[in-house]
Amino acid sequence: MHDTSGTATRPSPAPVRSLARTLLRAPLTLRALREAVYCLLAFPIGLAGGVVVTVLLALGAGLTVSLVGAVVGVLVLVAGVWLARTLGAGHRRLAAKLLGERLPPPGPLPVGRGLLGRLDARLRDGAGWRAVSYVLVKLPVSALGMYAVLWWLTGLVNVTAPLRWAVFGQRPGSGEAGGMPVLTPVPVGGLEVNTFAGTFAALALGLALLLLAPWSTRLVVEADRWLLRALLGRDRLADRVRDLEETRALAVDDSVALLRRLERDLHDGAQVRLVAVAMSLDMVKERLGPAGTEDTAPAVEPADLARVRQLVDGAHRNATEALTELRDLARGLHPPALDDGLPDALATLAARSSVPVRLTTDVPRRPTPAIETIAYFCAAELLTNVIKHSGATRADLAVEESRDGVLRLRIVDDGRGGATIGAGSGLAGLVQRVRPVDGRLTVHSPAGGPTTAVVELPLHA
Numbered sequence: 001m002h003d004t005s006g007t008a009t010r011p012s013p014a015p016v017r018s019l020a021r022t023l024l025r026a027p028l029t030l031r032a033l034r035e036a037v038y039c040l041l042a043f044p045i046g047l048a049g050g051v052v053v054t055v056l057l058a059l060g061a062g063l064t065v066s067l068v069g070a071v072v073g074v075l076v077l078v079a080g081v082w083l084a085r086t087l088g089a090g091h092r093r094l095a096a097k098l099l100g101e102r103l104p105p106p107g108p109l110p111v112g113r114g115l116l117g118r119l120d121a122r123l124r125d126g127a128g129w130r131a132v133s134y135v136l137v138k139l140p141v142s143a144l145g146m147y148a149v150l151w152w153l154t155g156l157v158n159v160t161a162p163l164r165w166a167v168f169g170q171r172p173g174s175g176e177a178g179g180m181p182v183l184t185p186v187p188v189g190g191l192e193v194n195t196f197a198g199t200f201a202a203l204a205l206g207l208a209l210l211l212l213a214p215w216s217t218r219l220v221v222e223a224d225r226w227l228l229r230a231l232l233g234r235d236r237l238a239d240r241v242r243d244l245e246e247t248r249a250l251a252v253d254d255s256v257a258l259l260r261r262l263e264r265d266l267h268d269g270a271q272v273r274l275v276a277v278a279m280s281l282d283m284v285k286e287r288l289g290p291a292g293t294e295d296t297a298p299a300v301e302p303a304d305l306a307r308v309r310q311l312v313d314g315a316h317r318n319a320t321e322a323l324t325e326l327r328d329l330a331r332g333l334h335p336p337a338l339d340d341g342l343p344d345a346l347a348t349l350a351a352r353s354s355v356p357v358r359l360t361t362d363v364p365r366r367p368t369p370a371i372e373t374i375a376y377f378c379a380a381e382l383l384t385n386v387i388k389h390s391g392a393t394r395a396d397l398a399v400e401e402s403r404d405g406v407l408r409l410r411i412v413d414d415g416r417g418g419a420t421i422g423a424g425s426g427l428a429g430l431v432q433r434v435r436p437v438d439g440r441l442t443v444h445s446p447a448g449g450p451t452t453a454v455v456e457l458p459l460h461a
Contacts, residue, residue, distance in 0.1 A: 023211055024211070026214040026215070034098045034099065036148075036149055036217050038094065038145075038221060039221065041098075042142050043145055045087070045091070046135075046138040049083070049084075049087040053080050053087070053136065056076055059076050060073045060077035060079075061077070064077065074123070078123065081122060081125060081128040081129065081132060085106075085127070087135050088131035091138070091228065101225055103232060103233040103234075104234050106232070106234055109122070144220050147185070151185045151213035151216050154206070154209055155209030155210035157183050160206075161200075161202035162196070162203055164180070164199075165180060180194075180198075182205065274318070276318045277318045277319045280314050281315055283311050284311045284312060284315070338376055341372075342361075342366070342376065343399070346376070349379060349380055350397055353387065355386055355395055355413075357383065357397050358394070358397070359398075360397075360398045362401065363399060364401060365401060367459045367460070371437065371457050371458065371459060375409055375457055377433065378409060382411045383395065385427070389415075390413050392449075395413040396410075401459065406456050406457070407456070408455070409455040409457070410452065411452070412451070413450060414450050415449050416449055417446050418445055419451050420443070421441070427443060434456075434457060439455065439456060439458070440455075440456045441456075
């Protein structure tokens with residue numbers, strides 16, 4: 001028997017080679033250069049800005065607690081918050097230019113009525129105080145960034161040790177006890193070389209420092225990225241509240257518009273037809289005469305009998321059309337096909353389509369009725385767009401529950417493409433329909449097709 005345990009546990013050299021290439025190439029990448037330049041430029045801004053903002057806040061707080069300089073202290077505090085906002089904008093621009101970290105700016109400066117109102121609004125500026133926090137924390141972070149740049153500088157200086165020894169004669173002279181100094185980013189005591197061969201040891205140390213320098217700057221930059229996103233970006237809670245306010249307004253407007261549309265449809269459609277039915281029946285009663293006069297009333301003439309039949313036929317037709325319109329209105333409020341679940345409702349929708357539709361469903365858990373209704377109407381609108389505007393010959397409709405508990409509805413057609421979500425289009429209406437439940441609609445429709453529309457909805461509203 002052959003023992004293969006050694007070969008089975010032998011590590012593959014591919015990850016080792018990949019790690020070695022990464023370490024060797026790190027100092028030569030554009031990313032490492034940008035991060036080093038960012039640390040270098042951010043140091044004076046962070047140092048000066050942190051010191052000035054700290055002085056303004058300390059001075060303003062000290063004056064505010066006194067009775068004499070309270071007003072001046074408030075003005076100084078407002079100036080400190082405004083300066084922190086300005087410095088934060090500068091840090092965002094620098095990060096976007098060198099790191100590619102593009103953050104949305106915070107909201108505009110708060111406004112108030114009158115001088116006291118404006119001062120109070122500025123003191124309650126949440127984005128401004130978050131900028132103050134960033135500027136104060138940036139002071140030690142920028143110092144760490146400069147220390148990380150020091151690894152680059154000491155590495156570059158040590159790499160040139162043999163060249164400086166040979167060209168500039170940096171060797172100990174006669175009677176001198178010291179040699180050429182060797183720089184290190186850590187205080188390990190005085191290192192120096194006394195021979196030309198020793199300069200190659202300094203060169204090796206410099207290369208080692210250059211290999212480690214990108215990772216020191218990257219560590220500082222990643223910490224700075226986290227601070228930028230947490231303190232200088234938009235307040236997520238405020239954005240969430242603002243988005244909820246917008247979706248609530250949309251939901252209210254949509255419900256009002258739906259009620260107005262139902263009232264108009266009932267008034268102009270079914271109500272008019274039912275009134276016509278009532279008038280036709282009144283005319284029939286007049287032709288037939290009052291009740292209880294069958295023995296004394298004259299027989300109905302053949303011409304009048306034909307007119308009565310005509311009125312009855314008209315009343316029957318109007319009643320049938322009114323019932324059809326009322327049935328359509330009820331279906332618009334809640335499609336009866338949804339009583340058996342979303343997959344059956346979509347199957348009915350696909351069967352009625354004039355364009356062949358291939359349906360696939362995988363919904364193990366039934367969504368809430370509101371989500372089913374939204375998904376059904378989204379599918380109906382998207383299939384209508386396929387039939388009317390795309391020129392497609394077939395379409396695929398798929399609905400499934402993803403692993404993260406999201407109901408995903410996808411429609412793909414082989415039409416001409418070019419569909420966009422714009423104002424006044426049915427797609428914009430679908431966006432407004434799904435937003436109140438935190439849903440999302442995405443459309444990918446290049447010119448020439450195919451068009452893919454995806455609706456994502458939570459399982460519970």
